[in-house]
Amino acid sequence: MKKGKETSGTKADRTMITRKRGRRRSEQKLLSLSQSKVSHWEEKLWEYDITMPTSRIRDEMTKEMLREGFTKSEINRIFKGIFFKEKVFNTKTQAVEFLRSLGKTYAVKYKIGIKPSAKMESLKKKIAMKEEKLKAYEEVHLSRKFETEFVVCASCRSRISRKYIKPPLCPVCGEDMRGEAVLKKAEALRQSVQALKVSYEREARRHNSKFTGGERWIIRTITPEISG
Numbered sequence: 001m002k003k004g005k006e007t008s009g010t011k012a013d014r015t016m017i018t019r020k021r022g023r024r025r026s027e028q029k030l031l032s033l034s035q036s037k038v039s040h041w042e043e044k045l046w047e048y049d050i051t052m053p054t055s056r057i058r059d060e061m062t063k064e065m066l067r068e069g070f071t072k073s074e075i076n077r078i079f080k081g082i083f084f085k086e087k088v089f090n091t092k093t094q095a096v097e098f099l100r101s102l103g104k105t106y107a108v109k110y111k112i113g114i115k116p117s118a119k120m121e122s123l124k125k126k127i128a129m130k131e132e133k134l135k136a137y138e139e140v141h142l143s144r145k146f147e148t149e150f151v152v153c154a155s156c157r158s159r160i161s162r163k164y165i166k167p168p169l170c171p172v173c174g175e176d177m178r179g180e181a182v183l184k185k186a187e188a189l190r191q192s193v194q195a196l197k198v199s200y201e202r203e204a205r206r207h208n209s210k211f212t213g214g215e216r217w218i219i220r221t222i223t224p225e226i227s228g
């Protein structure tokens with residue numbers, strides 16, 4: 001699935017997802033590495049245009065990691081064993097799944113620019129609608145529940161001043177004040193969004209496998225050795 005800009009190999013071309021460490025671990029790391037400026041990711045996904053030479057990709061990544069506060073030796077350890085595999089996955093999700101199954105920094109490609117099938121388009125619309133519905137439901141029944149001066153407990157019906165409540169638990173009965181029915185409904189909505197996403201991914205893999213579109217590098221770097 002194409003996402004707007006496919007500009008050629010510049011810094012702007014790179015998109016990243018990082019997985020943050022838990023606060024506790026990063027605090028521990030701060031203690032042990034108090035000299036260096038600490039970065040907080042233990043996994044990061046980088047994407048580059050297929051036209052960019054792998055040596056330049058490495059240079060760009062190195063520059064970015066230096067900016068983030070990694071030392072040169074840390075960067076060498078992150079790059080240790082990096083391999084740009086000439087393997088093309090049908091979808092980005094499939095590529096990421098593969099990369100996450102490896103315990104090291106690695107690079108593969110995934111297909112881009114293939115016109116989605118009608119089924120993909122319709123699933124995409126359904127996902128957007130369901131997500132919207134879930135968001136609205138959560139806002140009304142979960143988030144806003146505790147924004148009023150008094151809150152009524154859905155389990156024991158007590159009406160309690162907000163200042164005595166530690167959400168989501170009821171100080172009287174100890175249950176979740178939002179109530180089982182509401183929580184179940186929200187969970188059901190979440191699950192149906194998830195199920196639609198699984199269907200979409202299955203369809204995208206099937207559809208894309210029939211075409212050769214453009215390609216894009218995706219690199220996953222991990223920091224197991226320096227995460228302490």
Ligand SMILES: [Zn+2]
Nearest residue numbers: 153156170173
């Ligand atoms: Zn209660």
